[in-house]
Amino acid sequence: xxxxxxxxxxxxxxxxxxxxxxxxxxxxxxxxxxxxxxxxxxxxxxxxxxxxxxxxxxxxxxxxxxxxxxxxxxxxxxxxxxxxxxxxxxxxxxxxxxxxxxxxxxxxxxxxxxxxxxxxxxxxxxxxxxxxxxxxxxxxxxxxxxxxxxxxxxxxxxxxxxxxxxxxxxxxxxxxxxxxxxxxxxxxxxxxxxxxxxxxxxxxxxxxxxxxxxxxxxxxxxxxxxxxxxxxxxxxxxxxxxxxxxxxxxxxxxxxxxxxxxxxxxxxxxxxxxxxxxxxxxxxxxxxxxxxxxxxxxxxxxxxxxxxxxxxxxxxxxxxxxxxxxxxxxxxxxxxxxxxxxxxxxxxxxxxxxxxxxxxxxxxxxxxxxxxxxxxxxxxxxxxxxxxxxxxxxxxxxxxxxxxxxxxxxxxxxxxxxxxxxxxxxxxxxxxxxxxxxxxxxxxxxxxxxxxxxxxxxxxxxxxxxxxxxxxxxxxxxxxxxxxxxxxxxxxxxxxxxxxxxxxxxxxxxxxxxxxxxxxxxxxxxxxxxxxxxxxxxxxxxxxxxxxxxxxxxxxxxxxxxxxxxxxxxxxxxxxxxxxxxxxxxxxxxxxxxxxxxxxxxxxxxxxxxxxxxxxxxxxxxxxxxxxxxxxxxxxxxxxxxxxxxxxxxxxxxxxxxxxxxxxxxxxxxxxxxxxxxxxxxxxxxxxxxxxxxxxxxxxxxxxxxxxxxxxxxxxxxxxxxxxxxxxxxxxxxxxxxxxxxxxxxxxxxxxxxxxxxxxxxxxxxxxxxxxxxxxxxxxxxxxxxxxxxxxxxxxxxxxxx
Numbered sequence: 001x002x003x004x005x006x007x008x009x010x011x012x013x014x015x016x017x018x019x020x021x022x023x024x025x026x027x028x029x030x031x032x033x034x035x036x037x038x039x040x041x042x043x044x045x046x047x048x049x050x051x052x053x054x055x056x057x058x059x060x061x062x063x064x065x066x067x068x069x070x071x072x073x074x075x076x077x078x079x080x081x082x083x084x085x086x087x088x089x090x091x092x093x094x095x096x097x098x099x100x101x102x103x104x105x106x107x108x109x110x111x112x113x114x115x116x117x118x119x120x121x122x123x124x125x126x127x128x129x130x131x132x133x134x135x136x137x138x139x140x141x142x143x144x145x146x147x148x149x150x151x152x153x154x155x156x157x158x159x160x161x162x163x164x165x166x167x168x169x170x171x172x173x174x175x176x177x178x179x180x181x182x183x184x185x186x187x188x189x190x191x192x193x194x195x196x197x198x199x200x201x202x203x204x205x206x207x208x209x210x211x212x213x214x215x216x217x218x219x220x221x222x223x224x225x226x227x228x229x230x231x232x233x234x235x236x237x238x239x240x241x242x243x244x245x246x247x248x249x250x251x252x253x254x255x256x257x258x259x260x261x262x263x264x265x266x267x268x269x270x271x272x273x274x275x276x277x278x279x280x281x282x283x284x285x286x287x288x289x290x291x292x293x294x295x296x297x298x299x300x301x302x303x304x305x306x307x308x309x310x311x312x313x314x315x316x317x318x319x320x321x322x323x324x325x326x327x328x329x330x331x332x333x334x335x336x337x338x339x340x341x342x343x344x345x346x347x348x349x350x351x352x353x354x355x356x357x358x359x360x361x362x363x364x365x366x367x368x369x370x371x372x373x374x375x376x377x378x379x380x381x382x383x384x385x386x387x388x389x390x391x392x393x394x395x396x397x398x399x400x401x402x403x404x405x406x407x408x409x410x411x412x413x414x415x416x417x418x419x420x421x422x423x424x425x426x427x428x429x430x431x432x433x434x435x436x437x438x439x440x441x442x443x444x445x446x447x448x449x450x451x452x453x454x455x456x457x458x459x460x461x462x463x464x465x466x467x468x469x470x471x472x473x474x475x476x477x478x479x480x481x482x483x484x485x486x487x488x489x490x491x492x493x494x495x496x497x498x499x500x501x502x503x504x505x506x507x508x509x510x511x512x513x514x515x516x517x518x519x520x521x522x523x524x525x526x527x528x529x530x531x532x533x534x535x536x537x538x539x540x541x542x543x544x545x546x547x548x549x550x551x552x553x554x555x556x557x558x559x560x561x562x563x564x565x566x567x568x569x570x571x572x573x574x575x576x577x578x579x580x581x582x583x584x585x586x587x588x589x590x591x592x593x594x595x596x597x598x599x600x601x602x603x604x605x606x607x608x609x610x611x612x613x614x615x616x617x618x619x620x621x622x623x624x625x626x627x628x629x630x631x632x633x634x635x636x637x638x639x640x641x642x643x644x645x646x647x648x649x650x651x652x653x654x655x656x657x658x659x660x661x662x663x664x665x666x667x668x669x670x671x672x673x674x675x676x677x678x679x680x681x682x683x684x685x686x687x688x689x690x691x692x693x694x695x696x697x698x699x700x701x702x703x704x705x706x707x708x709x710x711x712x713x714x715x716x717x718x719x720x721x722x723x724x725x726x727x728x729x730x731x732x733x734x735x736x737x738x739x740x741x742x743x744x745x746x747x748x749x750x751x752x753x754x755x756x757x758x759x760x761x762x763x764x765x766x767x768x769x770x771x772x773x774x775x776x777x778x779x780x781x782x783x784x785x786x787x788x789x790x791x792x793x794x795x796x797x798x799x800x801x802x
Contacts, residue, residue: 002039003094005101006032014040016112016170021300028279030272030297035174036098037112042091043146043169050085060155062720071152078150082143092139099138099173106132106176106243110299111145113154113169127154127169131208132176132243145171177296178243179289181260182207183217185273187224188283188303195283197230198222198270202260204253205240207289207298215240218260222270229266234259261290269295276300311668312679314661318358321367321684323777325754326734328364329525331652333440333605335631336433337361338658338665340440349438350397354379354445359660362677367684373449380450388579391447391586398442398593405600408435412607417615425615426636432608433632439601448590448756455583462577474706475570476584478563479763480592486599487738487760488767490518491745494537495553498544511537521738524606527653528625532739540742543727556767563766595763622649629653699779699798701751704762707771708792709749710801715785716740730791732779736761744768749791751779751798773798 002014009015009023019037026032047053056078063074099107111127128148130141148154149169183202188195201210201217209215221231236257239250261269269288272295277284280300287298315321339345341356354376360367383390412432417425452473459469479488493514501507511534523530544552567588576584609624617624620638622645627635629652630645637643648669655673659666668676714725716733722743725731731747733740735754741764744750750761750772765772771793779798783789790799 002042003036003091003098004039005036005098006034009037013037014168014170015172016040016168017301018110018112018299019170019172022172022174025276025279025297025300030276030279031295032297033108033175033177034102035107035172036102038091038095038142038171038173040112040168040170043171046085046087046091046146049088052081052085055081056150062718063155064717067717071155075150075152075155079147082147082150087139087143095138095142095173096135099135102173102175104175106134107138108172108174108176108298109133109138109141109145110172110174111148111169112172113149127151131206132248138173142171142173145169176243177289177291177298179206179291179296180204182287182289183210183260185269185286185288186283186303187273187277187286189221190285190303196224198224198273200261200266200269200273203240204237204260205242206248207287208248209241220261220266222266224270224274227267227270227274229263232259265290265295272297311659311666312676315360315659315680316683318661319369319371321360321369321680323684324366324368326365328527330527330625330628331656332628332631332635333525334361334656334658336437336440337444338667339437340444341660341665345437346441346445349441350394350445352383354447355663356444356660357663360657360680362657362659362680363655363673365677365681367680377450377453380447380454384454388582391451391582391589394447395586395589395593398597401438401442402597402600405435405439405604408432409600409604409607412611415611417611418618420615422619422639425612425619426639429612429616429632429635429639432604432612436601436604436608439597439604442593442597443601446590446594447586448594451583451587451590452756455580455587458577458580458583462580464574468574472570472574472584474703475563475566476587477591478567478766479595480567480588481560481564482592483596485592485595486518486521486603487595487741488763490514490521490738491741491764491767492553492556493518494540495544495549495556497537498541499549499553501541502545502549507541520603520606523737523739524602524609527628529609530739536742540745543742543746546727552768555769559767559769595760697800699751699776699782699800701773701776701779701796701798702756703793703796704750704759704772704774705765705770706793707749707769708790708794709771710788710790711748713751713783713785713787713789714743714747715780715783716743717780724785730789732783733761734780735759736764749793750774751776751783751791753777753780 004013004015006023006026009020011020013020015023015037022032022035023037026034044053047056059074059078064070108129108131110129113127128145128151130144133141146169181202181204183200185198185200187198189197189199191199198221200220200222202220203210203215203217210217215237216235218235219231219233220229222229234257237253237260238256240253241248242251243249244251272288273284273286276286276297280302283303284300285303286300289296289298341359343353343355346353346355357375358369358372387393415428417428420428456469456473459472464472479485497507497510497514500510514537515532515534519532522532571581571584609628613624613627616635616639617627620627620642622638626649627638629649630638634643634645634648638645651669654670655677657668657673657676659668709730711728711730712726713732714721714729716722716725716731722740725743725746727746728748729746730749730751731740731743732751733753735752736744736750737760744761744764745768747770749770750765752759752761752774753776755761755774759774761772762774771791773791773793773796776798783798783800788801790801792799
């Protein structure tokens with residue numbers, strides 16, 4: 001039976017962080033109220049027996065935590081499902097039997113999630129506790145504790161931390177302490193992170209009063225080293241919470257200005273807090289209560305990490321950061337980008353450097369400084385002035401790199417890595433790592449924005465008028481047809497398969513071939529392995545069968561042909577200087593390379609993940625999804641020295657940040673990154689310029705493909721949102737990626753928060769011949785899902801018509 005008393009619990013029992021902490025302290029002589037824990041596998045069995053586990057996990061995965069209504073609705077659905085489930089009589093009877101063994105009238109019933117009070121996470125306040133529970137109510141209280149992990153606030157915590165693992169919650173049942181005085185204590189001052197201070201807060205009555213914030217507590221600050229009281233802040237307390245007739249009741253305090261704890265009791269409690277910190281080896285936050293002058297420890301957890309204010313202040317003082325893009329990859333990819341941003345690696349690969357000076361990447365949110373763009377431009381000006389063929393040679397290096405990647409891909413696809421010894425697999429990994437770093441350097445040195453800026457400057461100096469300049473850019477910024485690109489060939493190939501199906505032919509073999517060629521595109525750099533499957537493509541084909549497939553195929557071919565013709569016409573119709581011609585050719589080359597090299601870099605990582613990383617995973621017994629949360633040096637260390645990296649992996653899963661400040665790079669991991677992300681978002685990402693504030697019904701962006709259309713706006717924030725796009729809707733997204741293509745094929749127009757005229761949405765809009773505006777900054781926030789809008793891509797405006 002998986003119900004254990006505190007004295008019998010060991011490290012391997014599934015009792016959650018709170019349950020294990022209480023058991024450890026109980027077994028080591030701390031004054032913990034006696035009790036038992038209903039282990040989390042009882043809860044898992046409850047879900048299995050009622051066959052609801054997969055249903056609940058799917059609801060959580062598809063929930064957008066940033067939309068409160070959606071979060072609340074998901075919570076409501078899950079709790080309704082659980083309410084209909086039955087608990088086994090065997091478990092119910094055992095709970096009642098253990099309750100009677102405690103020989104008390106009332107108990108406290110508390111949730112204890114698997115990672116609730118572990119060192120990496122502090123879930124304080126997200127789960128339910130029930131006090132003064134009697135024998136008649138204990139079963140329902142246990143169920144409510146189970147339910148509480150699905151309440152909105154707990155769901156938000158899980159989703160924000162990308163925690164989609166199997167849900168597990170244990171329940172702690174303890175004798176109820178009817179506290180005369182209660183409170184919390186910190187073994188470190190939580191307001192300034194002073195490790196030499198202990199802070200104690202105290203109120204008269206039950207601890208619920210202080211946790212809920214209904215009563216302002218006394219505060220006592222002690223010097224941890226000599227245990228002397230440094231400061232006391234005594235607060236007036238007019239009423240206190242007490243237990244009376246099976247209910248909590250507020251009663252008046254007789255001496256409302258009295259100090260809650262005597263000095264001797266403050267020092268006694270301080271000594272206990274120090275012992276708990278010494279026992280765990282890290283700063284602790286402790287709930288305590290005093291009954292009949294005896295101190296009881298009710299629970300202990302790590303002090304939640306705070307933001308390093310020095311880092312935050314340095315970032316804020318650096319300047320006005322501009323939000324660029326949001327894209328969250330695994331840590332191996334992120335760390336490789338750190339290498340790719342550095343002078344040493346760039347000079348080795350390119351022969352010159354455009355190293356990153358100031359940049360932020362915090363849990364996927366990326367920010368840059370405008371001032372850095374000018375420094376970047378100055379470097380490129382010097383290179384270009386010294387060598388008019390600079391960009392031609394720059395592009396040549398990147399084209400040659402793709403050819404090397406193609407050859408290497410053939411090699412790893414045909415190589416069996418599983419039978420290599422440790423030395424051999426280490427060498428293979430190092431070879432992959434070198435070419436992968438090189439494949440990431442183009443992404444950290446893109447000259448696209450400079451080239452556009454520079455050409456406009458040159459054309460203005462040559463007295464081109466504004467209309468001519470706009471027309472030139474519209475024609476030269478289309479993607480050239482140098483080589484096939486995965487993202488543009490995939491929808492065309494699927495149209496051909498749909499055409500074949502429409503003629504009554506079997507397409508099973510064609511779909512299998514399509515999967516082999518394009519299935520990797522769904523999310524090659526994500527934490528989890530994602531891959532398009534047959535059902536994904538069959539759904540898209542079903543949607544395409546109603547369309548005029550032949551016209552769509554012909555349109556794509558015509559657009560590509562006309563793009564090249566219009567480009568040549570621009571070169572013939574205008575008299576450009578030699579310098580301007582070089583810049584125009586460079587823009588054309590790097591528009592293509594932006595996608596071409598990114599695709600092959602992503603494909604390279606995808607294949608390595610399924611070959612080299614997979615082989616290493618089997619040797620070191622670490623799942624691939626965990627292995628890719630390590631950097632290259634750490635992976636080799638694990639492989640060659642069996643180094644344990646569990647905490648490092650867990651911290652990075654919780655959050656990570658890369659911070660470039662004046663060329664120096666700092667990395668952060670764990671919950672601190674989530675807090676920093678919120679602070680930076682509030683300071684920079686959520687700022688709307690004055691024009692947008694004055695007219696919220698008009699949204700502006702850059703024209704990517706001209707046209708005008710009215711329709712229903714469909715906001716895409718998650719992959720699952722693609723299924724709500726119907727034919728004729730207007731797709732609104734932060735940015736589009738190849739896994740959005742099924743929705744883009746149905747949409748009458750595209751609007752994105754991010755990106756420029758060379759982004760994925762821009763190029764596909766031309767191929768699909770639909771209007772498109774990009775770079776609106778916050779269309780996904782300003783437009784409501786289902787709202788009627790007009791997308792005017794002649795003016796670069798979106799109008800809200802509702």
